[in-house]
Amino acid sequence: MLTEDTISAISTPLGKGGIGIVRISGTLSLQIVKRTFASHNGNENALSVSHKVYSGKIIDPFTKKVIDEVLVTVMKAPNSYTKEDVVEISCHGGMAVLSKVLDLTLKEGARLALPGEFTKRAFINGRIDLTQAEAVIDIINAKTETSLFNTVSQLHGSVANEVKSIRSLLVDVSSKLELSIDFLEEDVPTQSLDEIKKTLIDAKERIESLVDSYKSGRLLREGIKVVIAGRTNAGKSSLFNLLLKKDRSIVTHYHGTTRDFIEEDLLLDGVTYKIFDTAGIRSSNHEIESEGMARSYELIENADINLLIIPASEDLTEEDIFLINAINNKNKECLYVLNKIDLQQQVDSKRISEISGIASEKILKISAKKNIGINYLKNRIKQLITDNQAGLDTGKTVICNVRHKNLLDRALKYVNAAKYACEKKASEEFIAFDISKALNCLNEITGRFYSDEVLDKIFNEFCIGK
Ligand SMILES: Nc1nc2c(ncn2[C@@H]2O[C@H](COP(=O)(O)OP(=O)(O)OP(=O)(O)O)[C@@H](O)[C@H]2O)c(=O)[nH]1
Ligand SMILES: [Mg+2]
Numbered sequence: 382m383l384t385e386d387t388i389s390a391i392s393t394p395l396g397k398g399g400i401g402i403v404r405i406s407g408t409l410s411l412q413i414v415k416r417t418f419a420s421h422n423g424n425e426n427a428l429s430v431s432h433k434v435y436s437g438k439i440i441d442p443f444t445k446k447v448i449d450e451v452l453v454t455v456m457k458a459p460n461s462y463t464k465e466d467v468v469e470i471s472c473h474g475g476m477a478v479l480s481k482v483l484d485l486t487l488k489e490g491a492r493l494a495l496p497g498e499f500t501k502r503a504f505i506n507g508r509i510d511l512t513q514a515e516a517v518i519d520i521i522n523a524k525t526e527t528s529l530f531n532t533v534s535q536l537h538g539s540v541a542n543e544v545k546s547i548r549s550l551l552v553d554v555s556s557k558l559e560l561s562i563d564f565l566e567e568d569v570p571t572q573s574l575d576e577i578k579k580t581l582i583d584a585k586e587r588i589e590s591l592v593d594s595y596k597s598g599r600l601l602r603e604g605i606k607v608v609i610a611g612r613t614n615a616g617k618s619s620l621f622n623l624l625l626k627k628d629r630s631i632v633t634h635y636h637g638t639t640r641d642f643i644e645e646d647l648l649l650d651g652v653t654y655k656i657f658d659t660a661g662i663r664s665s666n667h668e669i670e671s672e673g674m675a676r677s678y679e680l681i682e683n684a685d686i687n688l689l690i691i692p693a694s695e696d697l698t699e700e701d702i703f704l705i706n707a708i709n710n711k712n713k714e715c716l717y718v719l720n721k722i723d724l725q726q727q728v729d730s731k732r733i734s735e736i737s738g739i740a741s742e743k744i745l746k747i748s749a750k751k752n753i754g755i756n757y758l759k760n761r762i763k764q765l766i767t768d769n770q771a772g773l774d775t776g777k778t779v780i781c782n783v784r785h786k787n788l789l790d791r792a793l794k795y796v797n798a799a800k801y802a803c804e805k806k807a808s809e810e811f812i813a814f815d816i817s818k819a820l821n822c823l824n825e826i827t828g829r830f831y832s833d834e835v836l837d838k839i840f841n842e843f844c845i846g847k
Pocket of ligand 2: 618619630639661
């Protein structure tokens with residue numbers, strides 16, 4: 382069903398630019414532009430052929446003044462972004478020109494588009510599904526090559542295809558179950574419960590794999606939190622500055638120099654790492670320092686990777702031992718980094734692994750002052766991520782949208798309930814009921830079923846003109 386009214390908006394960022402584009406979509410688009418456009422070669426039939434670019438002028442039909450020299454691209458329905466007639470006017474980029482051209486299109490009968498309305502029309506008119514519409518906004522917001530790669534594959538239908546494929550497994554079981562319910566008394570071949578269970582296990586494993594991929598998806602989207610922790614004067618800020626290749630954090634020989642955490646982004650092989658320099662841990666009655674340390678503990682708790690810095694040039698202190706044990710118990714990625722190896726060493730790797738049975742490959746040696754061992758440290762950080770995050774560089778389908786994750790969690794719950802009902806040899810109606818609930822969740826992901834509330838929430842995140 383095509384929507385009635387014609388919409389128009391400036392589709393390029395507001396401000397000065399080489400070019401700026403006004404985009405119009407709807408049944409009146411061509412008519413609106415024809416009234417304001419004069420072709421350079423005086424061609425009366427200008428704008429009549431689809432997927433062609435026409436050069437000419439935009440002229441205000443009321444004052445007859447030339448507004449700008451432009452290129453106009455015509456994309457007739459259904460072969461356009463929205464599946465409606467779309468016309469794009471490429472003007473010189475500048476607010477006065479673009480506002481004037483937009484204004485003319487509104488005077489000629491278009492209405493100002495709402496945020497994301499072009500993409501919403503693409504969805505409503507069936508050109509893309511909801512996961513692809515969501516990928517559009519993620520592409521616009523993507524900060525790194527890897528998250529861009531992931532969202533482009535979502536735009537090409539990676540998530541939608543996997544969800545549809547799981548859906549078809551469940552639809553198949555469901556229709557056979559319905560048949561056996563309808564013809565209970567008759568001699569219709571029905572699936573055995575074992576066969577149904579086998580398909581449900583297949584669906585369950587595939588949903589679980591998508592749910593598991595969310596962790597990688599979130600990391601790609603938000604960046605991987607790497608927290609540099611340790612006692613005071615261990616060399617945390619020195620390492621932080623070295624990783625970022627700038628003097629961002631203050632380094633002094635005084636204990637307790639860093640009072641509050643500092644965060645900076647580091648890009649490694651197309652993946653964003655959010656690096657945190659933290660206040661060093663020591664016993665202190667100073668209010669500011671204690672508050673800084675409380676923040677350090679909170680960061681350690683929420684890190685994806687902790688780097689615990691231990692100065693190898695001094696004997697281990699109570700703080701070092703406390704932190705080694707605390708971080709080792711956190712069940713999250715951690716590297717134990719012996720720093721200051723350019724000085725006489727008091728602590729070696731063996732000593733650290735003896736404390737809490739830490740594996741030797743998790744203990745590294747560096748000198749933040751002399752820039753020793755830093756490349757190896759970076760490689761180990763990258764390795765922790767690629768080893769543990771399926772899909773980060775394997776090309777597997779990765780979900781990175783919390784809406785998809787929540788619906789998949791719910792679908793999984795119903796598939797498990799259906800499987801359990803099979804095991805308990807429950808009646809077919811019960812099994813069919815749970816499967817239909819799971820199907821509803823999968824249908825909501827791709828937008829086969831949707832509510833206006835969900836659509837508004839998704840498209841309100843878009844900018845006007847997209
Ligand atoms: N010799 C040597 N000195 C280092 C090394 N790394 C850091 N330092 C020195 O150790 C002192 C403390 O360094 P910082 O980087 O400020 O230590 P920090 O862990 O941030 O300290 P707080 O902010 O107080 O918690 C400074 O004088 C650094 O120059 C190293 O690898 N070798
Ligand atoms: Mg510091």
